[in-house]
Amino acid sequence: MTRRDKWADPAPLEINRPRLPWWTLLPDGVKLVLAPVALVIVAVWVTAKAVRLAWYYPTTVVLGLVGVGTYWVNGWVLGGLVLVVGVGSAVWWRQDPEGFHTRVRWARTEVRRALVYAVQWRTVMRLTSLDGKARGREYLPRLRRTRSDWWRDTVHVRMVKGQAPEHWEARASGLAHAFGARSCHVRVTRPGSLALNLVHADPLARVLPVPALTEESAVDLRRVSIGRTETGKPWRLRLLGGQHLVVGVQGAGKGSILWAVLWALAPLIRSGAVRLVGIDPKGGMELGQAPELFARLAYDNGPAAVELLEQVAADVRERAGRYRGVQRWWSRDTGEPFTLLVVDELADLIAYQPDRKLRERAQAALQTITSQGRAPGFGVLALVQDPRKEIVPFRNLFTTRTALRLDEAAQVDMVLGDGVRARGANAHEISEHTPGVAWVKEDGRREPVRARAFYPTDTNLVELRHYVTGTSATVVPFPDKVEWDGEAA
Known part of the structure; x- marks a missing residue:
């Protein structure tokens, strides 16, 4: 090595340049083709989410759209409408509680599905060991439609592949406590699907009088x-x-x-x-x-x-x-x-x-x-x-x-x-x-x-x-005086 080589300037350091996304490396022609496809995929995904939301929460979606439209037209109309509906519902519930609960089942259903089941579904499935794992991926039972009566919630579930109703029956008590119910009954609806009947009150608590005799x-x-x-x-x-x-x-x-x-x-x-x-x-x-x-x-x-x-x-x-x-x-x-x-x-x-x-x-x-x-x-x-x-x-x-x-x-x-x-x-x-x-x-x-x-x-x-x-049930009064052989007793 010569003296000049020994004291030569060192090789310049390479600057760490940020790595560009993979799609920036694609030719312009390919980008022109993939851009519309990506937009279509995103649009389909958003539409599917919107349809799913409207399917499980139709009342909430409709009332939300009506509220936005009413507020857009005139804000005070929305306030008056809310006041009338609130007062009317309170009077209806006071006069006919059974009919009120029957007619407003749709609203109760959506509220309880969102606040009781959907919000903690993943956690409860994990803690009750009703989830599944394969190749490092987690599979959860799918929460489907629900129906809420005043005394019971019916929750439809799509089971994980390989599960049987017996797995859910063995954990019915834990599911009841997790969702704040008195009891949980498992019912098979079709292959791969079941319904959880989560009971909150007893509709048979009152004595049932016999009906009128029929023809x-x-x-x-x-x-x-x-x-x-x-x-x-x-x-x-x-x-x-x-x-x-x-x-x-x-x-x-x-x-x-x-x-x-x-x-x-x-x-x-x-x-x-x-x-x-x-x-x-x-x-x-x-x-x-x-x-x-x-x-x-x-x-x-x-x-x-x-x-x-x-x-x-x-x-x-x-x-x-x-x-x-x-x-x-x-x-x-x-x-x-x-x-x-x-x-x-x-x-x-x-x-x-x-x-x-x-x-x-x-x-x-x-x-x-x-x-x-x-x-x-x-x-x-x-x-x-x-x-x-x-x-x-x-x-x-x-x-x-x-x-x-x-x-x-x-x-x-x-x-x-x-x-x-x-x-x-x-x-x-x-x-x-x-x-x-x-x-x-x-x-x-x-x-x-x-x-x-x-x-x-x-x-x-x-x-x-x-x-x-075929006899009458008339009551015969007890006589005031009874006579035996002409003598009053």
Whole structure:
């Protein structure tokens, strides 16, 4: 190295120039093509967001546009309109609260969706482990439309791929607490989608009086109305073609369901289109309140009650033999009555009876009636307190099972079927102050229904007896003086 090279000026330092975006490096011709495409993509994205906002919040969007337009025209008109609407709504709510809540459901829906669910949806899904992760990417269940009533919010959800309704059922309690609800029921709406019923109040808290007695033509044995569901619809039992088991602890309201059924059938009982056969092992403390309704009635669990069961089983077989090759299903055109067997305290007949032979005969007769009685026009309405298998070994023969207030959580699945409690049927949590409230599970339907039966009072039972017998219920006054053999007492 020469002396000149050693003392030569060092190489100039390179200045760090800012890196330009990649699209600035593209040729001008390509830029001219990509610019309109980018504008179209942005316009489509903005339009989609606007459509989505209008879809989930139509009332808010419409009122916002109307407010902006009104203010644009004249500001004081908007203030007057708001004042009139506010005062009118307050008066409406005061005079007709139920109608107000029904009509303004749309406004409540959008407010609760925005302030209760949308604002914390991502956080709740993460904390309840209902999100999904794959290849470092997070997938969240999609919050769809909601519907808010005064007592319940229905939130529709699109599940993450690979999830099952059982994942949501296992976290239903956590979802209820997260969104400030009393309970959460999971209901499948279609493959990949479900609805969360988040309950805030109890619409069945009030006692339901029995309706007025109807005409005979208005009673349909396939849709006998005995109460009301929590959605406000009639609670209907399918007596024709169904067998019914009602389970509940003492004071749960089994009598309400029993007499609500008989009240609804009163026009048919009076005309002879329905025949009642009853067994009351409690000595008639229940069915003895209106014995005129029954064609045959037994007041114990002894030989008389067992013979009555065996007679009904024989009638089932005899009628089925006559229908063979003629018709497959009973109808009123046959001229024969539909027979309903009412058994109060079923366990006294088939479990607590000390005589083993009588107990076995009663079980055999009941199994015949419940398994073969649907087609020839025989139904069973059985009431029991203990739902264990050793008490009622043939629970599966009852097509409709009703769970009133129960003692233990495990009993819910005993009565309604496996997995029903996980779907929200918490019959063991029914309040003792709401007798007649029950969860109902019908074969062929996945979801249970919560309902409350009408409550017939003692006065209603007196009215029922006189209605069926065709007598008047006039009160005869007690005489002031009674004479025996010409002497005043």
